[in-house]
Amino acid sequence: MPTRYHRFAGSSLDRLAALSDGVFAVAMTLLVLDLKVPSAAESEHDLLHALLHQVAPRLLPYAMSFLTLGIFWVGQQTQLESFTRSTRALTWIHLSFLLAVTVMPFSTALLAEHTTFRLSMAVYWLNLFGLGLVLFVSLRYADRARLIREETTEDMRAALKRRIVVYQVLYALAALTCVVNTYLALGLLVALQLNSVIAPQVGILDRA
Amino acid sequence: MPTRYHRFAGSSLDRLAALSDGVFAVAMTLLVLDLKVPSAAESEHDLLHALLHQVAPRLLPYAMSFLTLGIFWVGQQTQLESFTRSTRALTWIHLSFLLAVTVMPFSTALLAEHTTFRLSMAVYWLNLFGLGLVLFVSLRYADRARLIREETTEDMRAALKRRIVVYQVLYALAALTCVVNTYLALGLLVALQLNSVIAPQVGILDRA
Amino acid sequence: MPTRYHRFAGSSLDRLAALSDGVFAVAMTLLVLDLKVPSAAESEHDLLHALLHQVAPRLLPYAMSFLTLGIFWVGQQTQLESFTRSTRALTWIHLSFLLAVTVMPFSTALLAEHTTFRLSMAVYWLNLFGLGLVLFVSLRYADRARLIREETTEDMRAALKRRIVVYQVLYALAALTCVVNTYLALGLLVALQLNSVIAPQVGILDRA
Amino acid sequence: MPTRYHRFAGSSLDRLAALSDGVFAVAMTLLVLDLKVPSAAESEHDLLHALLHQVAPRLLPYAMSFLTLGIFWVGQQTQLESFTRSTRALTWIHLSFLLAVTVMPFSTALLAEHTTFRLSMAVYWLNLFGLGLVLFVSLRYADRARLIREETTEDMRAALKRRIVVYQVLYALAALTCVVNTYLALGLLVALQLNSVIAPQVGILDRA
Numbered sequence: 001m002p003t004r005y006h007r008f009a010g011s012s013l014d015r016l017a018a019l020s021d022g023v024f025a026v027a028m029t030l031l032v033l034d035l036k037v038p039s040a041a042e043s044e045h046d047l048l049h050a051l052l053h054q055v056a057p058r059l060l061p062y063a064m065s066f067l068t069l070g071i072f073w074v075g076q077q078t079q080l081e082s083f084t085r086s087t088r089a090l091t092w093i094h095l096s097f098l099l100a101v102t103v104m105p106f107s108t109a110l111l112a113e114h115t116t117f118r119l120s121m122a123v124y125w126l127n128l129f130g131l132g133l134v135l136f137v138s139l140r141y142a143d144r145a146r147l148i149r150e151e152t153t154e155d156m157r158a159a160l161k162r163r164i165v166v167y168q169v170l171y172a173l174a175a176l177t178c179v180v181n182t183y184l185a186l187g188l189l190v191a192l193q194l195n196s197v198i199a200p201q202v203g204i205l206d207r208a
Numbered sequence: 209m210p211t212r213y214h215r216f217a218g219s220s221l222d223r224l225a226a227l228s229d230g231v232f233a234v235a236m237t238l239l240v241l242d243l244k245v246p247s248a249a250e251s252e253h254d255l256l257h258a259l260l261h262q263v264a265p266r267l268l269p270y271a272m273s274f275l276t277l278g279i280f281w282v283g284q285q286t287q288l289e290s291f292t293r294s295t296r297a298l299t300w301i302h303l304s305f306l307l308a309v310t311v312m313p314f315s316t317a318l319l320a321e322h323t324t325f326r327l328s329m330a331v332y333w334l335n336l337f338g339l340g341l342v343l344f345v346s347l348r349y350a351d352r353a354r355l356i357r358e359e360t361t362e363d364m365r366a367a368l369k370r371r372i373v374v375y376q377v378l379y380a381l382a383a384l385t386c387v388v389n390t391y392l393a394l395g396l397l398v399a400l401q402l403n404s405v406i407a408p409q410v411g412i413l414d415r416a
Numbered sequence: 417m418p419t420r421y422h423r424f425a426g427s428s429l430d431r432l433a434a435l436s437d438g439v440f441a442v443a444m445t446l447l448v449l450d451l452k453v454p455s456a457a458e459s460e461h462d463l464l465h466a467l468l469h470q471v472a473p474r475l476l477p478y479a480m481s482f483l484t485l486g487i488f489w490v491g492q493q494t495q496l497e498s499f500t501r502s503t504r505a506l507t508w509i510h511l512s513f514l515l516a517v518t519v520m521p522f523s524t525a526l527l528a529e530h531t532t533f534r535l536s537m538a539v540y541w542l543n544l545f546g547l548g549l550v551l552f553v554s555l556r557y558a559d560r561a562r563l564i565r566e567e568t569t570e571d572m573r574a575a576l577k578r579r580i581v582v583y584q585v586l587y588a589l590a591a592l593t594c595v596v597n598t599y600l601a602l603g604l605l606v607a608l609q610l611n612s613v614i615a616p617q618v619g620i621l622d623r624a
Numbered sequence: 625m626p627t628r629y630h631r632f633a634g635s636s637l638d639r640l641a642a643l644s645d646g647v648f649a650v651a652m653t654l655l656v657l658d659l660k661v662p663s664a665a666e667s668e669h670d671l672l673h674a675l676l677h678q679v680a681p682r683l684l685p686y687a688m689s690f691l692t693l694g695i696f697w698v699g700q701q702t703q704l705e706s707f708t709r710s711t712r713a714l715t716w717i718h719l720s721f722l723l724a725v726t727v728m729p730f731s732t733a734l735l736a737e738h739t740t741f742r743l744s745m746a747v748y749w750l751n752l753f754g755l756g757l758v759l760f761v762s763l764r765y766a767d768r769a770r771l772i773r774e775e776t777t778e779d780m781r782a783a784l785k786r787r788i789v790v791y792q793v794l795y796a797l798a799a800l801t802c803v804v805n806t807y808l809a810l811g812l813l814v815a816l817q818l819n820s821v822i823a824p825q826v827g828i829l830d831r832a
Contacts, residue, residue: 226641230645296698303697314656317661327671327672327675
């Protein structure tokens with residue numbers, strides 16, 4: 001019986017990390033392409049007006065997405081660092097993750113263009129959910145396939161999983177408030193992302 | 209007689225891998241630029257309508273191309289991992305491969321814009337064929353120039369080559385069904401790519 | 417008490433460097449997208465006219481931004497090389513730095529499109545200030561958190577900080593001359609960046 | 625006297641290589657953005673017509689620029705591999721090289737849009753000349769600053785320099801034929817690039 005391709009394909013963690021860094025770098029920089037320079041302005045006052053009304057409203061979704069990409073980049077990096085090696089299945093789990101990363105500039109532009117519509121928030125949340133789901137699947141798979149370093153204790157594995165679940169529940173709750181008002185949902189999401197980055201030592205989030 | 213440039217130029221596998229990761233990362237992220245955010249929408253219903261009619265039909269070609277790029281990225285990585293070093297000729301074979309990768313966003317956009325035309329499918333298939341052909345040439349060249357690691361047994365080399373040939377034959381057959389209907393061809397190609405990723409253990413494909 | 421995620425997340429300097437190289441590479445190449453090829457030209461003379469009047473005026477802001485990105489890339493690289501490891505906080509400081517890098521193509525396009533307006537210069541300067549500020553914060557944090565290699569003496573640390581402060585003061589003074597004339601401010605900034613690159617051995621800048 | 629920044633800044637060859645790979649990857653992939661998908665086509669015949677008349681003429685400049693970027697990527701890689709370390713000056717020489725790389729998509733688009741104008745060819749040649757000039761300066765500087773590995777013999781250094789000079793003379797002669805006809809110049813340049821890649825063992829070019 002001939003040797004099968006899948007036995008030895010896709011086992012380099014280094015190249016997976018390199019591809020991921022590339023995709024994140026391009027996605028982060030493409031976000032800003034959505035910020036268009038106002039073309040016609042006859043006076044300083046005109047330009048200020050255009051910057052405040054055309055550019056400024058897009059800054060919030062843009063900054064939130066940059067934060068989001070940063071958070072998930074750190075999350076993925078932390079996982080990859082804890083793996084001993086890759087397998088073909090793990091590679092494809094992370095390629096799905098990168099697919100969700102490449103969609104982020106689209107979801108962000110949709111939210112920036114149609115902030116008042118709940119549908120935009122739903123699409124954005126779906127994107128966020130996809131990112132978290134794939135990272136959770138990756139962790140679970142790696143755990144069962146015994147790809148995680150021994151230094152990563154049971155406690156640390158649990159911490160990684162718990163963090164994903166807690167944040168996904170909070171994302172869903174925040175996004176749901178768009179039933180009341182989409183700006184409220186947007187504000188709550190930004191607050192969650194800032195909390196994730198700054199990581200205060202108090203409250204329920206401390207345990208996440 | 210003076211030393212010739214070609215004796216020592218282009219022998220770094222690491223930089224070839226880094227350039228490849230960069231080109232794949234940019235090509236994968238550029239695919240999504242083809243997904244335009246609907247600009248005018250007066251109600252949630254309008255936006256939903258625009259997303260379903262303008263964005264959704266493009267998702268299938270887009271997802272298929274992401275799958276395709278992922279498959280060929282894994283394929284190229286597997287090859288590069290099995291080489292001991294590069295030569296100038298091997299470098300140029302892989303630069304041709306990257307040329308075919310950069311054309312993928314164009315072929316995808318053509319297929320997404322003109323899905324009902326057989327010509328779009330022909331161009332897309334040609335792109336797919338180019339990717340496979342160059343990887344096959346790379347493998348054959350590396351085999352003859354004795355650039356493949358000893359750990360990669362005859363069986364594994366045969367498996368790598370067989371996989372390319374089997375899939376290329378199947379791609380060609382799938383693309384040919386566009387004579388009947390281009391959506392049938394598109395569906396078959398997506399099925400093939402999904403099969404390549406999920407790799408079930410049955411049927412003729414098991415041996416590939 | 418469960419192990420907290422923040423204890424072990426985000427500690428790879430290599431991936432931080434790789435992401436940074438990716439973001440800088442994309443931002444540097446995106447700058448040139450602002451240089452549009454003149455579309456209609458009926459004679460060589462028409463084309464020359466279009467190149468001189470539409471493309472040439474954009475070359476100065478474009479070249480200045482490339483210089484700026486180069487300077488800050490060298491600056492960040494020098495810092496990262498002097499660190500022993502990363503922490504989650506340091507990672508986020510550098511992600512903020514990369515956020516300022518991704519905004520550079522926007523600030524440059526704004527300055528190229530509206531060179532005569534002081535507001536454009538103010539936005540550009542703010543971008544420049546952000547880059548310097550974050551690098552300064554990074555150095556201060558790393559110093560206190562004892563992340564700097566022992567080979568990096570007190571003198572070298574002071575040299576790194578002094579350089580940032582001296583140049584930021586000069587940037588601010590140069591940008592302020594836009595009250596008189598924006599082209600004067602632009603010229604002074606270019607002169608400062610060229611000085612930073614060429615690094616002559618004379619005057620007050622020698623000590624920076 | 626305080627320690628000066630320039631003594632220790634910018635000495636990592638690895639990050640210089642990583643940034644270069646990123647810039648080349650983005651520039652190579654951006655070239656293809658110039659290939660626009662024909663938007664309106666009512667029949668297969670219409671689409672074929674549009675592909676042949678709008679897309680096909682752009683393929684030649686596009687492919688030539690991909691070849692050119694590949695050639696200079698191999699050239700730069702060969703140099704960097706032969707250096708023992710970098711200095712701040714060498715880093716800036718290579719940043720100038722990358723500046724010339726980022727301009728390539730613009731020069732290519734100009735040549736594709738206005739192929740019949742000698743001015744486009746002049747701009748393209750200037751870009752090509754800039755790439756060669758900076759690589760030559762890099763080699764000369766590294767030689768004098770004793771940054772080249774001992775394994776790289778005098779013969780090899782001479783071969784590297786000779787190759788740049790011979791090709792630059794041939795590029796200039798080819799570009800000059802645009803006085804007769806720009807398509808002739810374009811054809812000769814493509815022939816030269818193909819020769820550089822395929823590297824036949826005959827004639828004067830054998831010694832380059």
